[in-house]
Amino acid sequence: MIHSHSFNRVEINISALQANFQSIQNVVGPQIKIMAVVKSDAYGHGLVECAEALYRAGAGTFGVAEVWEGIKLRRAGLQGDIVVLLGGSRDSHEDIIKYGLAPVVFDMDYLSGLSQEAARMNADVKVHLKVDVGMGRIGVMSHEFESCVALIKRLPGISLAGILAHFPVADEINSMQTTNGQLSDFKNILAALKLNESGEVIAHMANSAGIIYFPESHFDMVRPGISLYGYYPAAASARAKTAAPALDLQPVMSFKTRVIQTKDVGPGYGISYGHTFVTRRKSRIAVLPVGYADGYLRILSNRAQVLVGGKRAPVCGRVCMNATIVDVTDLPRVNTGDEVVLMGRQNEEEITADEIAEWMETISYEVLCLFGSFNERIYV
Numbered sequence: 001m002i003h004s005h006s007f008n009r010v011e012i013n014i015s016a017l018q019a020n021f022q023s024i025q026n027v028v029g030p031q032i033k034i035m036a037v038v039k040s041d042a043y044g045h046g047l048v049e050c051a052e053a054l055y056r057a058g059a060g061t062f063g064v065a066e067v068w069e070g071i072k073l074r075r076a077g078l079q080g081d082i083v084v085l086l087g088g089s090r091d092s093h094e095d096i097i098k099y100g101l102a103p104v105v106f107d108m109d110y111l112s113g114l115s116q117e118a119a120r121m122n123a124d125v126k127v128h129l130k131v132d133v134g135m136g137r138i139g140v141m142s143h144e145f146e147s148c149v150a151l152i153k154r155l156p157g158i159s160l161a162g163i164l165a166h167f168p169v170a171d172e173i174n175s176m177q178t179t180n181g182q183l184s185d186f187k188n189i190l191a192a193l194k195l196n197e198s199g200e201v202i203a204h205m206a207n208s209a210g211i212i213y214f215p216e217s218h219f220d221m222v223r224p225g226i227s228l229y230g231y232y233p234a235a236a237s238a239r240a241k242t243a244a245p246a247l248d249l250q251p252v253m254s255f256k257t258r259v260i261q262t263k264d265v266g267p268g269y270g271i272s273y274g275h276t277f278v279t280r281r282k283s284r285i286a287v288l289p290v291g292y293a294d295g296y297l298r299i300l301s302n303r304a305q306v307l308v309g310g311k312r313a314p315v316c317g318r319v320c321m322n323a324t325i326v327d328v329t330d331l332p333r334v335n336t337g338d339e340v341v342l343m344g345r346q347n348e349e350e351i352t353a354d355e356i357a358e359w360m361e362t363i364s365y366e367v368l369c370l371f372g373s374f375n376e377r378i379y380v
């Protein structure tokens with residue numbers, strides 16, 4: 001028999017994902033639509049599996065980064081609106097039309113090309129016009145906005161389905177004023193255009209931070225990403241829980257491996273490459289078959305902890321390409337084959353993506369994308 005599975009596995013808890021969606025819907029209220037942001041392989045959780053589960057939970061709109069992700073969803077049979085957050089390229093017009101995708105637009109030359117192709121194919125492409133009210137990323141500037149809307153209305157084969165903006169600092173408590181300013185700029189733009197009278201053009205601005213901290217930013221639709229996967233933006237979960245007490249999030253991803261060897265070594269014994277860890281006492285160590293090639297990055301060397309038998313064990317020495325060593329001297333006896341939780345819950349203990357992000361000097365988003373994209377995923 002071929003042993004075809006890795007020791008390492010990322011587990012995706014689909015019912016936690018659906019419960020998070022439901023909880024977000026409860027917080028924003030039933031009138032507000034939700035664009036489930038499933039870009040980048042659903043933050044490492046699996047594009048198709050998550051989109052399908054979210055559709056079953058009631059999501060009607062999905063946000064992907066690029067056109068190919070939208071195609072992948074359509075080929076899997078996904079219904080609903082698919083918004084391409086980075087927009088299309090000049091060679092993707094046909095795909096956008098054929099697969100019924102709605103690109104975010106911010107470039108009028110691109111839009112003219114798309115319109116020509118849509119007219120030629122006798123199609124109607126829905127677009128979402130993005131305005132930059134201070135993100136400093138994609139979007140037309142506020143002063144260009146009106147003329148862009150006028151152009152979209154004139155172009156054959158194109159209809160304006162949405163208007164959006166994005167928050168850069170909505171998760172930062174010291175930047176409330178900035179965010180409120182951006183919110184009122186966006187409101188002014190909407191008011192000047194009187195777009196919502198017909199109800200056909202939907203306005204959307206809120207990411208997870210907007211959903212939690214700025215109820216006024218919910219407009220017609222919200223765009224949660226990280227909160228769907230069970231995390232609060234920027235790890236400020238204590239503050240978030242006060243701001244949105246009804247929001248109840250559970251991590252969706254866990255990352256597990258198994259012990260492949262245990263051994264007892266004396267004091268003064270160097271562990272792993274570079275001997276950056278030397279035992280100070282008689283020690284019991286356990287070798288894990290996971291390393292930076294699995295997204296368990298080298299920066300976790302001598303910093304991270306893992307769970308074995310429901311207890312924390314520190315990583316000692318350098319994380320290698322496919323191996324990591326942990327010190328289990330203080331734990332009840334650990335054996336080869338024991339389950340190890342690198343991220344997730346084991347009995348009463350839990351290691352979250354936020355905690356790992358701190359060790360890695362990054363944010364939970366990056367941890368989830370890393371672990372998810374390097375490892376076999378199991379849906380539970």
Ligand SMILES: *Cc1c(COP(=O)(O)O)cnc(C)c1O
Pocket residue numbers: 037039085166206207208209223224225226227233
């Ligand atoms: C990624 C993204 C989101 C989701 O942001 P979270 O902080 O993960 O909730 C929303 N809107 C846009 C335009 C995005 O690119």
